[in-house]
Amino acid sequence: MSARIGVVTFPGSLDDRDAQRAVRLAGAEPVALWHRDQDLHQVDAVVLPGGFSYGDYLRCGAISRFSPVMDSVIEQARAGMPVLGICNGFQVLCESHLLPGALTRNDSLHFVCRDQRLRIENTGTAWTSAYVPNAEITVPLKNGEGRFVADEHTLDQLEAEGRVVARYLDVNPNGSYRDIAGISNAAGNVVGLMPHPEHAIEPLTGPGTEGLGFFASILKQLVSA
């Protein structure tokens, strides 16, 4: 039986279909999850996709974090279920306190949309094990509030524990502290990432296929579990 990976749709999610497609291309079965449904339908992992859930009202991710589906996601994530939050999903994970820090307005105040080079610095997480250590990949980035901030102590702790999963290369597109593009929780099952690997899974529709590794990683982990 193939691994079942849930993709949550919030009102205002944009990239849920692309995330489902990435899951399918990686060889797993995507399962659509609805924000008002607490039932996770026996999925093995969850992706929180990009977009503007609840119109980004109050703060990005602040209202989604209290949606019924998130009660289950938070509970299961704490019990070890793999969760990947991409862009708005990363914001939801920070608002949920599953990940430390916060994502704030880009220092330029501009919405940034570009193909972004990244270095995968931790290949020990549930979502990055298919990459070679320090792999340099290019995936699309598109955000207005992608500037990762945290206090110095938290940043030092993330660095010391190897929880900076991905770092921006060449340019820092949004003013993120220490060029941080993605982080994980201490256990490594929860990963938040501002750029969009689900848009780099086919040469026809993206800058390449280097984003597929995130989805190949989780499949590898679930199949061998």
Place this chain on the structure above:
Amino acid sequence: MARVVVDVMLKPEILDPQGQAVQRALPRLGFTGIADVRQGKRFELELEGPVDEAALARIREAAETFLANTVIEDFTVRVEQP
């Protein structure tokens, strides 16, 4: 009806690019002498019942868990006198 105001501001150490943009625009409009601008949010909560200590405690809880993200923001709660 009683009104309680919750003001939410970015913590001083968090960069506020919106406030900076406002500050840079002010001299162009002839408003000089303003050294710094920080932009925040103001919530006006209309209470159904009396503003007692229990009601204020609940509002502080709402501010802490929802209206503000205390990782990056500070908040104040005050009763607005009619």
